[in-house]
Amino acid sequence: MPSNPLSHHFPRIFHLASLHPPRDFYPIADTPICLEIGAGKGKHALLFASQNPDKHLYAIERTAIKFEAFDKQAGMANPPNLTAIHADAIAWTAFAVYPKQIQTCFILYPNPEPKNKNQRFLNMPFFELLLSKMADGGQIILASNIGDYIDEAERLLTEMWQLPYSKRQIESTSARTHFEIKYLARGERCQELIITKPGGYRTRFDETLPLHLSRSSSDEA
Structure with a gap:
């Protein structure tokens, strides 16, 4: 393990000022949640919700066609x-x-961004903000069928983010997402x-409130 596992050495900073609120945005309560980034057509989200009735999952999909299919199934x-x-x-x-x-x-089978590795999650400044939103002991589950993607993520976790993790091979019978089914069938x-945020881990965003609060305060000032 790195000599100081409670901080990171990622050089770039995520710039919040450049962001705009999502269309039809509404705030959520400050209660524990689970998050899925890139939910696709919602297969994993629906499965997780049915198997974990005590946990609330917010599942996000950007692509309109995939979201329409997801929203229909969720409805x-x-x-x-x-x-x-x-x-x-x-x-x-x-x-x-x-x-x-x-x-x-959950970040399950993200776009591997072969032409721009800086857009891979662990190589993005956004990952630091995401870590600040993770509870102590919280976990990020990152899955891929691309060996180089996993290898690079391991290196970044050790050298840059200084985070503990475990790695496992996904069983051939797993069927969490449509991509997973397709890849395993081939x-x-x-x-x-499975990346864990240790208690006491520090980021530069630890005191950053949701932007809908901070910008509302600025508007009222």
Whole structure:
């Protein structure tokens, strides 16, 4: 482990001032939540909600076609502990989420961004803001079928973010997302990293309130 596991060495900073509130945005309560970034058509979100009735999942999908399919399925199942969000996850997290509010965050099979590795989650300044929103002991579940993506994420977790994690190979019978089903059916190796935020871990956003509060205060001043 790094000599100082309670901070990070990521050089770039996430600039909140450039963000705009998501369309049709509404605030959420400051209570523990789970978050899924890139929910697709909602297969994992609906499964998680049914298996964890004591946890509330906010599942975000940016793409209109995928969200329409997700919203339709969520409307038919109507789980009380699932909220489907059509928005950019970065802006929504910045405007809606309180410090240390997220218990578990799922990032399942994100776009590997082969032409721009700086857009990969662990190589983005946004990841620091996300960490500030994670509860002490909270976990980020990152899954991919691309070995190089997982290898790079491991290196960044150790060298830059200084975060503990475990890695596991996903069983061939797993069926959390449509991508996961497709990749496993093709015989591809799917892996996930289970990243834990230690108590006392520090970021530069630890005292940053949701932007809907901070900007409202500025407007009233």
